[in-house]
Amino acid sequence: MRVPLFKTVYDAVYYGFAVGKVRVLETRIFGGGTYERLVDAPSFAEQKRILSDTVYGRYLENAENADEVEAGLETALDDFYRFLAEANLPEPVVRFFRVRYDYANLRAVLKARALGAPLEGMIVGLGIVPVAAFEGPAERLPAYLAKVAAALVDEDGRIAGVEAIDATVEQAAFADLVETARSSKSRALRDLARLMVDVANARAAIRARRRSRPASDLAEGLLKGGTLRIRDVEKIYALPFAEFVDALASMPTLRGVDADALADPSALDVVLDNMISQFLRRARAVQFGPEPVIAYVMAREAEVTAVRTLLIGRLAGLDRDALRSRLRELYV
Amino acid sequence: MKDLFWGMAGADWALLGGGIAAILGGIGSAIGITAASSAIAGIVSEDGEKFGKLLPLAAMPGTQGIYGFIAAVLVLIFFNLLSGEIDIPAAIGFKIFLACMPVSFLCLVSAIYQGLTAAAAAGIVARRSEDSGKALIFPALVETYAVLALIVTILMLTVLQTALTKM
Incomplete structure (x- = not known):
């Protein structure tokens, strides 16, 4: 019999130090204001100056071109992953x-x-x-x-x-x-893996249906290990596109997702990625256990993606509007 | 013939009760402090300036161990066990044992939960130092029940001391 108090105490002691660190470190994750400053920065040098006071400062201080930015951010990401091992995570x-x-x-x-x-x-x-x-x-x-x-x-x-x-x-x-x-x-990681599979399957199914690809192709392409049942998707695959999306949105896995957004090609990725964001928000709210650490590292992953987009975009000569629209694709 | 209750003399029951109060209160406090300190150590490792504001949160679950210790000392004092006069009837001794149970078990459980609450409240201080006062309130609420248990135990021991004096 599992006694919840024992597990809670175990998690509080085993992961306590890492969760404590994360509670401070997550306050340093970039908010909208930092991204706005990076978008508005007139040059790459100014972007570097903004980042010099952040965790990325030491990784990017010598970066002058896209390759060096990539290398610096790769090292930063490597250190974030190292934190998982330091944090006693299995x-x-x-x-x-x-x-x-x-x-x-x-x-x-x-x-x-x-x-x-x-x-x-x-x-x-x-x-x-x-x-x-x-x-x-x-x-x-x-x-x-x-x-x-x-x-x-x-x-x-x-x-x-x-x-x-x-x-x-x-x-x-x-x-x-x-x-x-x-x-x-780890229940949190199992749920996350399942959700990632579901998101990938939903994306693949909608794209395949929009292109009117045969159902046999879809069955081969869908991934195993999620909660979205492949048989159920196959059953509704013959429906017209709008009805197919409605039926997919009404499945328990995608409950709460707006069917119109699923049908809109420009909103599909955002609405599906939001499912993972919601999961991470819930994980961050967990007090004891590995969830806050996992959510923190994933938030840093997303942050690195955004920083890379902004820095390399600026180096490539993109203007503010182009940078802002690329950022919006990542964080709506 | 020796006065026994379930095979134990009155003083044995009294000492067992006092001992359990001290042991369970101490165990609860040790677990509670460890739970709170783990999270607090993580926060301090990243932001050393918060140490002062977090220390009361780490210390709070320690009070239950003190309450158990107080109950044990009161048993020793109220019933003259320190003086070596251990003439307690077995029935009274058993009641002393029972009187120690509220503080024993409530301190064990409340210290653990207080440690968990303190660890969660430390997250508030990690985000906003200025809310350290508010963060103290939540674990302090858990303390209430340990205090009530200690009061109940003291009242029961007082009644038993009076009863023993009248015998």
Whole structure:
């Protein structure tokens, strides 16, 4: 029998230090005001000056071009992930955040080989597998990656097409995330993995239906491990688009999501990403346990994405309106 | 023939009651302080200036251990156990044991919950230092019930002391 008080006390003691740190650190996460200042900054140098007083200051002090910004922000993100391990979070939680980059790197390697393109600058050092390992043969990668690579290479050594690489690697990555979340024994992480699968499936189903792709294609593309039942989606797939979206929005997984927003291509990503934002808001409100730490690291991930968009956008010569619209795509 | 109640003499019951009060109150306080201190240590590691405002929150669950200690000392004083006169009838001794139970169990449980409340309240101080006064109120509310339990135990011990004097 699980006694809630025992678990609460255990979580309060085990994660207490990390949660305490997070309570201070989350006050330093950028609000709208900082983003506005970064958008309004007339130059990259001014943006750097604004960031110099923040956690990003030391990572970007020597950055002068897009590559150096990327490298600086990658180091910042690496440190945020390191915090997960320092915060006593179980190993699978750390893996959950890092393993996605291994799959992204694998995708980059396979695509580069399929297209005969150079790999330079495509590999990020945020995964579990060292960057150097991706430069060698795919068979020498850890088994969970080598297996995926092997499935995409035929007997003659030819690599599958880009679309097949995307689909296969994504399926494998999500399956790994679901399994990693399950092994973490963290309910919060299991819920998050399930939600990520649901969001990906809902997005894939709506896009496939809008393009009137055959139902068989959809069934192959949907990911396992979510709460959105694939059979139920297949049943409503034959309906006209508007009715299909209404039916999808009425499913328990997407309850509360506006059907009109799901049908609008420009609002689809925002409304689905908001489901994850809502989850993170709930996680931040949890007092004892790993949830606030997970929510903090994910908030930092989103922040890094926004900062990268603004800095590299400014370096590329984008004006304020263009930067603001790109930011809005990230945070509506 | 020796006066026994469930195989124990009056002084044994009295000492057991006082001992349990001190032990359970102490256990509760230790757990409560650890729970609160873990979160507070995390906050202080990032913002050392908040130490002064957070210290009362960490210390608050410690009072239950003191209440248990007070109950134990009162048993020793009220019933002359310190003087070595341990002539307590077994029935009275058992009642002394029962009188110690409110403070024992309430202090155990309330100290743990107070520690959890203090850890949560520390989050308020982490965000807004100026709200440290407000943050103190929530764990202080939990304290009320430990104080009430101590009062009940003291009243019961007083009644038993009077009864013993009249015997």
